[in-house]
Amino acid sequence: MNFMLISLEELYWSSRYLNKETGWDLGSISTPLKQYLDQILxxxxxxxxPGAGNGHEASYAFQIGFENLHILDISPVPLGEFLLANPDFPKSQCHQENFFAHDGQYDLILEQTFFCALPPEMRSQYAAKMHALLKPGGKLVGVLFNRDFQPQGPPFGxxxxxxxxxxxxxxxxxxxxxxxxxxxARQGSELFFVLQKPQ
Incomplete structure (x- = not known):
């Protein structure tokens, strides 16, 4: 594992948050994921x-009753802001680490602007890691950009x-x-997806 690369990546994203260069942040949960969570019983x-950033999806899920909820980001900056905004959220379920080093088993993983932040050459690795983190029958649910970006990002389309x-x-x-x-602002440029790991 290249720890220098990880530390540089952490520095990059922390800088983006500290400088308020967070154009991807909607300020609240995205509508597709809100409606998906609302129908879970x-x-x-x-x-x-993963790649939770300011954690709007996690904040909403926690508020409506999901307690076995974990958030992850490589930068400590947004995670600190999340904990300030959600003081009852268990700190032990807040992970500041590289996604690809994370261990766990989940029924559901929510994707919101994490995939598009990764360089395209890491997409196969992303798919394999998501598969490893899901329990049999578990689901990966979220939105992906259905467009290209010029200049190339992040975000990457x-x-x-x-x-x-x-x-x-x-x-x-x-x-x-x-x-x-x-x-x-994103009408016509997103795909909603639900993937299920085989039993």
Whole structure:
């Protein structure tokens, strides 16, 4: 493992947060994930939000009753802000580490602007790590950009056919379609997806 690379990555993202260069941050939970969480009846699910940033998805999930909830980010800056805003959230479920070094087993992983922050050459590694972190039958749910960015990011974009290439051999693709409930600024440029790890 290249610890120098990890420390530089942590420095990069911490700098972005400290300088308020967080254009991806919606200020609240994204509509697709809010509506997905609202229809779940089992509040005992173990949930991970990787690349959580300011943790709007986690804040909402915690407020509506999900307690077996973990958030992860490589930067301590947004995690500190999250804990200030959510003082009842267990600190032991707040992980400041590299996603690819994280160990755990989850029923549900929520994807919101983490995939697009990674260099495209890491996408196969992302898919394999998500598969490893999910329990059999567990789901990876979220939104992906359905567009390219110029200049290249982060964020890094892509297409449905490209994404399917990374996921179809590891997961059952239950859904990958144009997102119907994106915020206005992202209308027409997002895919909503649900992937399930085979039993």
């Amino acid at each position: 089992n509040f005992q699910l173990s949930i991970l939000v 892509g297409s449905e056919s490209e994404y399917l290439g990374y996921f179809k051999d590891l997961f059952h693709v239950l859904k990958m379609e144009a997102c119907k409930n994106s915020i206005p």
